[in-house]
Amino acid sequence: MKFLLKQKEFSVLAIVVIISIILSFVSPVFLTVENWLDIIEGNAVIGILAIGMTLIIITSDIDVSVAALTTAVTVSIGYLFQFLPDSWISVVLIFLIAPLIGILLGSFNGLLVSKIKIPAIVVTLGTLNIFSGLVLYITNGNYINSTNFPDSFMAFSNIEIAGIPILIYLFALVAAGTWFILKYTLIGRSVLAIGGNAQSSVRVGINFEKVKMFVFSYMGFLAGIAAIAQTSYTSAIDPNGLAGLELTVIAAVVLGGANIHGGRGSIPGTLLGVLLLAIMQNGMILARIDTFWQNVVTGAIIVIAVSYDEINHRRNQEKLSNIDVKEAS
Amino acid sequence: MSDYILEMEHISKTFPGVKALDNVELKVKRGEVHALIGENGAGKSTLIKVLAGIHDADAGGKYLFEGEEADIHQPLDATLKGISIIYQDLSLFPNLSVAENIYIGRDSNKKPWKKINWKSMKDLAEKAMNELDMDIDLNKKVELLSIAQQQMIEIARALAFDSKLIVMDEPTSSLSSGEVEKLYKVIDTLKERGISVIFISHKLKELFRVSDRLTVLRDGQYVGTYGVNEINEQELIKLMVGREVVYERNTEKADIGEKMFEVNNFSKEGNFKDINFSLHKGEILAITGLVGSGRTELAQSIFGVNKADQGTIRLNGEDLTISSAEDAVKNGIAYIPEARQVQGLVLGQSVVNNMTLPVIDTLRNKFKLIDHNIEKNLTNQYIKSLDVRPSMPDMPADKLSGGNQQKVVIGKWLSAQPKLLIIDEPTNGIDIGAKTEIHKLLRRMVNEGIGVIMISSELPEVLSVSDRILVMSRGRIEGEMNTIDADQEKIMNIALDTEGEKDVGNSEVSDGKSHQEV
Numbered sequence: 001m002k003f004l005l006k007q008k009e010f011s012v013l014a015i016v017v018i019i020s021i022i023l024s025f026v027s028p029v030f031l032t033v034e035n036w037l038d039i040i041e042g043n044a045v046i047g048i049l050a051i052g053m054t055l056i057i058i059t060s061d062i063d064v065s066v067a068a069l070t071t072a073v074t075v076s077i078g079y080l081f082q083f084l085p086d087s088w089i090s091v092v093l094i095f096l097i098a099p100l101i102g103i104l105l106g107s108f109n110g111l112l113v114s115k116i117k118i119p120a121i122v123v124t125l126g127t128l129n130i131f132s133g134l135v136l137y138i139t140n141g142n143y144i145n146s147t148n149f150p151d152s153f154m155a156f157s158n159i160e161i162a163g164i165p166i167l168i169y170l171f172a173l174v175a176a177g178t179w180f181i182l183k184y185t186l187i188g189r190s191v192l193a194i195g196g197n198a199q200s201s202v203r204v205g206i207n208f209e210k211v212k213m214f215v216f217s218y219m220g221f222l223a224g225i226a227a228i229a230q231t232s233y234t235s236a237i238d239p240n241g242l243a244g245l246e247l248t249v250i251a252a253v254v255l256g257g258a259n260i261h262g263g264r265g266s267i268p269g270t271l272l273g274v275l276l277l278a279i280m281q282n283g284m285i286l287a288r289i290d291t292f293w294q295n296v297v298t299g300a301i302i303v304i305a306v307s308y309d310e311i312n313h314r315r316n317q318e319k320l321s322n323i324d325v326k327e328a329s
Numbered sequence: 330m331s332d333y334i335l336e337m338e339h340i341s342k343t344f345p346g347v348k349a350l351d352n353v354e355l356k357v358k359r360g361e362v363h364a365l366i367g368e369n370g371a372g373k374s375t376l377i378k379v380l381a382g383i384h385d386a387d388a389g390g391k392y393l394f395e396g397e398e399a400d401i402h403q404p405l406d407a408t409l410k411g412i413s414i415i416y417q418d419l420s421l422f423p424n425l426s427v428a429e430n431i432y433i434g435r436d437s438n439k440k441p442w443k444k445i446n447w448k449s450m451k452d453l454a455e456k457a458m459n460e461l462d463m464d465i466d467l468n469k470k471v472e473l474l475s476i477a478q479q480q481m482i483e484i485a486r487a488l489a490f491d492s493k494l495i496v497m498d499e500p501t502s503s504l505s506s507g508e509v510e511k512l513y514k515v516i517d518t519l520k521e522r523g524i525s526v527i528f529i530s531h532k533l534k535e536l537f538r539v540s541d542r543l544t545v546l547r548d549g550q551y552v553g554t555y556g557v558n559e560i561n562e563q564e565l566i567k568l569m570v571g572r573e574v575v576y577e578r579n580t581e582k583a584d585i586g587e588k589m590f591e592v593n594n595f596s597k598e599g600n601f602k603d604i605n606f607s608l609h610k611g612e613i614l615a616i617t618g619l620v621g622s623g624r625t626e627l628a629q630s631i632f633g634v635n636k637a638d639q640g641t642i643r644l645n646g647e648d649l650t651i652s653s654a655e656d657a658v659k660n661g662i663a664y665i666p667e668a669r670q671v672q673g674l675v676l677g678q679s680v681v682n683n684m685t686l687p688v689i690d691t692l693r694n695k696f697k698l699i700d701h702n703i704e705k706n707l708t709n710q711y712i713k714s715l716d717v718r719p720s721m722p723d724m725p726a727d728k729l730s731g732g733n734q735q736k737v738v739i740g741k742w743l744s745a746q747p748k749l750l751i752i753d754e755p756t757n758g759i760d761i762g763a764k765t766e767i768h769k770l771l772r773r774m775v776n777e778g779i780g781v782i783m784i785s786s787e788l789p790e791v792l793s794v795s796d797r798i799l800v801m802s803r804g805r806i807e808g809e810m811n812t813i814d815a816d817q818e819k820i821m822n823i824a825l826d827t828e829g830e831k832d833v834g835n836s837e838v839s840d841g842k843s844h845q846e847v
Binding site: 183185189190192195196197200201202203205206210263264 | 381383403404405408414416419420421422423424425429433439442443444447
């Protein structure tokens with residue numbers, strides 16, 4: 001099975017490679033280091049959110065409030081900046097406070113899903129509206145520019161190590177950390193278990209509510225990190241800047257091989273999903289294709305990839321049940 | 330130290346409206362294989378759920394494990410104490426590897442951030458596999474294993490937990506004979522290591538082969554515990570079926586008319602084999618047998634939802650080709666499934682919407698829109714003739730009692746004016762008064778010329794309602810009798826018969842009462 005799973009991630013990787021080859025012919029700029037660093041940095045926010053979303057989708061839930069939640073944290077950051085001194089302490093403080101606000105908002109989702117047992121799609125549709133409504137009320141929809149940002153934060157944003165922007169390191173850290181959680185910790189194992197077979201997981205003593213609570217809070221935590229990344233990347237706070245981003249995030253996760261019915265999904269897969277969407281977009285911009293067509297192509301790829309996966313999965317299941325019947329008779 | 334690893338006495342469990350267990354006893358010695366038997370609904374599953382901590386027993390019972398108050402209130406408590414339950418539908422995680430499946434749950438009481446050591450996990454899994462003399466790649470995902478292998482993974486998990494008591498719920502129901510032998514060997518190994526096993530099965534021969542002692546339950550009550558040498562199969566069957574009879578026996582000989590429906594050479598791999606029977610005008614035909622005997626699959630095949638591999642059916646002298654439920658309905662065959670709440674009713678919708686569903690395309694006016702007046706009239710007509718209470722066509726179906734829901738389902742199919750009605754466990758989960766009404770309704774339909782085939786595992790019901798009985802076992806019709814000549818023992822003898830190796834690999838998992846699963 002490991003082979004099969006690898007194969008699955010491999011197929012996304014193969015598409016990434018093929019598209020890269022095509023795009024390198026379309027534009028000589030595409031296959032340069034700078035372009036790739038740009039692509040990754042520009043998609044760090046989507047990537048960080050997609051990593052959190054992977055855990056939620058593995059437990060067969062969904063969170064459509066992520067973009068609104070992230071925006072809510074960015075706006076909070078903007079207000080905090082007015083009170084923070086121009087010192088490195090401010091950067092540290094932001095890295096403590098933003099994730100904390102994220103966890104708070106995320107655990108609100110988690111509470112409704114796990115304790116009151118409302119379907120996650122309903123809960124997060126509701127909180128999506130609550131968060132974005134409050135954001136618009138507080139900001140009046142106004143853009144906050146970087147004049148009030150502490151210089152230390154601006155300096156942080158511009159850090160490059162070995163020619164690679166700090167955001168890419170942040171993204172990599174999140175990815176590695178979450179991968180580690182999934183593979184090496186009990187809570188990560190519980191996430192996979194609940195997605196694989198919820199009833200069995202209760203029988204072996206896994207606390208269902210706690211795990212649900214965890215995935216939504218963790219999503220909130222990563223939304224807090226993503227908010228910092230977004231603020232740092234755009235050097236501004238735009239109350240409408242992330243509207244609709246949740247769909248891209250979910251698309252990336254699903255493209256990466258996570259199954260919306262739960263149980264399947266991995267961090268490497270999600271990273272490839274993010275990358276695939278990112279280079280498609282980048283390539284089409286380089287090829288000067290209308291944004292309208294970009295959306296059509298992206299949508300088509302998602303539908304095709306998911307259909308392929310679903311058909312493949314069903315075929316494997318059928319093969320397996322055949323084996324059972326044969327062995328039994 | 331007590332001889333007994335498990336002592337449960339005076340265990341009762343009451344669900345709203347039902348006493349599932351009434352003063353039951355189960356005592357298991359160290360290192361013995363103890364069989365737990367009883368008909369469907371005798372209370373075995375409920376007792377195991379109490380044992381496992383899924384249900385708490387009513388106050389007043391005694392539950393000792395290793396001589397001490399068990400204090401088990403959730404599945405994890407049981408696992409940590411050394412009780413492992415291998416459910417019929419297994420508790421595995423298809424998306425995780427063999428090693429992970431064996432290890433899982435071990436640390437459920439530890440901190441969520443506790444690091445998992447893959448090396449020690451694999452060592453542990455490997456050790457358990459070696460003890461069972463199994464050779465399966467530990468990195469393989471469980472979804473790629475056969476059912477027999479998956480079961481071994483569950484046993485390996487129990488070993489890895491140092492379980493002292495392992496409960497196996499119908500472990501052989503989906504195994505081939507070779508695999509069953511292997512399982513017996515594993516059970517012998519467990520015994521040698523001093524591990525006790527509670528073995529639940531309907532196959533009597535099997536029970537006599539593997540177990541040392543057995544406990545019989547009937548209707549939620551304790552019948553007795555016997556050594557396998559003190560009792561034989563006949564005596565055992567008598568103990569199992571001595572059920573209180575709540576219905577009047579059908580003693581009238583039916584006025585049987587011409588043959589209206591027949592099934593010839595019906596087979597479906599893994600479900601049933603060589604099915605031949607016919608239904609005459611004026612009789613109710615009952616098909617009975619244990620859960621998993623292929624009754625429901627057969628009904629679904631006649632109805633077209635579980636297409637048979639071969640065989641023909643004739644209705645009123647006409648050969649029918651049915652490859653979907655739509656075909657069946659068009660040809661006048663109606664099927665009311667067992668899980669009527671799930672399959673038979675649109676619960677949130679009104680009685681009207683439910684009843685007219687099969688005929689909705691005939692209730693349209695000249696603009697091709699649904700005519701609500703005709704719809705309501707039709708519904709009111711059925712509400713009246715079936716005596717649905719309250720007689721409110723606009724009431725959501727889920728607000729009705731179970732019995733009235735069943736009437737709505739019956740009304741729904743009557744509105745389609747079927748020639749043949751197949752009804753699966755017609756009175757499962759509804760109160761006794763409503764049961765009798767449903768029975769009368771079935772008789773009325775027969776008198777009106779509709780063919781009725783009733784599938785039921787409740788023997789008193791079968792003996793009260795039907796005119797002729799077919800008994801299925803392991804996918805075949807093993808017995809046929811007129812109801813006036815039948816009794817519970819005769820039927821059970823056939824239904825439980827385990828001779829030969831003609832297993833067609835049934836793997837039905839629910840036993841009707843287990844809907845209140847974890």
